[in-house]
Amino acid sequence: MKILVTGGAGFIGSAVVRHIINNTSYSVINLDKLTYAGNLKSLESIADSGRYTFEQVDICDALELKRVFEQYKPNIVMHLAAESHVDRSIDGPGEFIKTNIVGTYTLLEQARHHWSQLEADEKALFKFHHISTDEVYGDLPHPDEQQADEPLPLFTEETAYNPSSPYSASKASSDHLVRAWARTYNLPTVITNCSNNYGPYHFPEKLIPLVILNALAGKSLPIYGKGNQIRDWLYVEDHAEALVKVATEGVAGQTYNIGGHNEKQNIEVVQQICLILDEIKPKPTKYSEQIIFVEDRPGHDMRYAIDASKIKNELDWQPKETFESGLKKTVLWYLENEQWCNNVLSGEYKLERLGVGVKD
Known part of the structure; x- marks a missing residue:
């Protein structure tokens, strides 16, 4: 089994690649453009595997995608490559339109061309797995x-789409493209929509790694609005296991929601990080004293929550980590991997707030 993973050097993608190499006999072709959030150091533990190959390719580059499909002849495509940060999409939506919509279209077309030329038995094995987000569903009460x-x-697989941000709108668009290619061209596709991921190797623009690193640096911990926005939190390694299960066992034409069963207010998440740091890396004052409240994000959704009963009932998957166990593992990982953090912060991003408003 050969699996082509797009965005395999990103946060979730690298977890998927590590999971495949460490827990299956499958081969992986990791296709990644290596933007600011792509980091091959997240894959050092498996980089020497004979079942792992890396290709630096932009999913908008049709010719390079064609070459990759012809060279490796993958049995499954797991499409994770995407721009994914809401705040960045507010400041610069153009990259999200290009990568998430045009890139998905380009990949679908190359996958369709590849699939159409396969022998009948290989056609039956082929699957295009599109990895998406619960944010396409919009806001819950x-x-x-x-x-x-x-x-x-809760969000179910039948919940109507109602995206709020340029990011979630671009992901909703890509989901619609995948379903259209399945309906029109009979391309065997499956879609997953996940809740908020957290865990090791997370680029520190997102809430949990940002709070951990700012807390350790003695900086303020900004909370949007009142901090009462609710998210369902999913440990990334649990998510990676679920994604591989869907890619290999999921039914073509189906959608599966993947959640962590951990609804938490943002302020609760930040306070829990502070308590963990108070315990394992104490200082004269409490880390929670660094919390400040700032102007909310434009168009900020108040609550996301996933009903993950379908994937449990049909594919026998449920998360292993509780939020408490996963969060402690995450904090410890950042404390033990200072060099990785320094490397990702050596570029343009310096733990500052993004998405305050639209740039001219």
């Missing part, structure tokens, strides 16, 4: 808006 005895709704 917040507990503050509900009666105490009213059940809170």
Whole structure:
């Protein structure tokens, strides 16, 4: 089995590649453009495997994609390459349109051309797995808006799309393209929509690694608005296991939501990080004293929460980590991997806030 992973040097993609090499007998072709968030150092532990190959390719480059398909003849495509940070999409939506929409179209066309030329038995094995986000569904009611005895709704695979940010709109567009290629061309596709990931090797523009590194540096810990925005948190290595299961066992034409069963307010997440640091790397003052509240993100969704019963019932997957166990592992990883952090912060990003407003 040969699996082509796009975006395999990114946060989730590298976890998928490591999982495949460490836990299966499959071969991996990692295709990544190596933008600011792509980091081959996240793959050093498996880079010498004879089942691993790296190709530096932009998914918008049709000729290079054609060469890769012809050279490696993958059985499965796992498409993770994407611009993924909401704040960056507010400041510069153009890259999100190009990579997430045009790039997905370009990859779909090359995958379709490759699939159409396969023999019948290979065609039956082939699958295009598109990895997406719960943010395409938009906003869910917040507990503050509900009666105490009213059940809170969850995102299901049938929830209507209602994206709020340039990022989530571009991912929703890519999901629609994948479904259209399945319906029109019969390309065997499967889509997964996941909740917020966290864990090792996470580029520190996102909430959890940003808070950990700012806390350790003695900087302020900015919380958007009141910090009462709710997210469902999924440990990245649990997600990687789920993705490989869907890619290899999922039914073509289906969508599977992947969640961590961990709804937390942002302020709770930050406070929990501070408590862990107080315990394992104490200082004269509490880390929570560094928390400040800042102007909220434009168009900020208040709550995401996933119903992951379908993947549990149909593919027998559920997360192994609790939020508490996964978060402690994550904090310890950043404490033990200072060199990795220094390397990713040697570029243009310096732990500053992005997405305050649209740039001219």
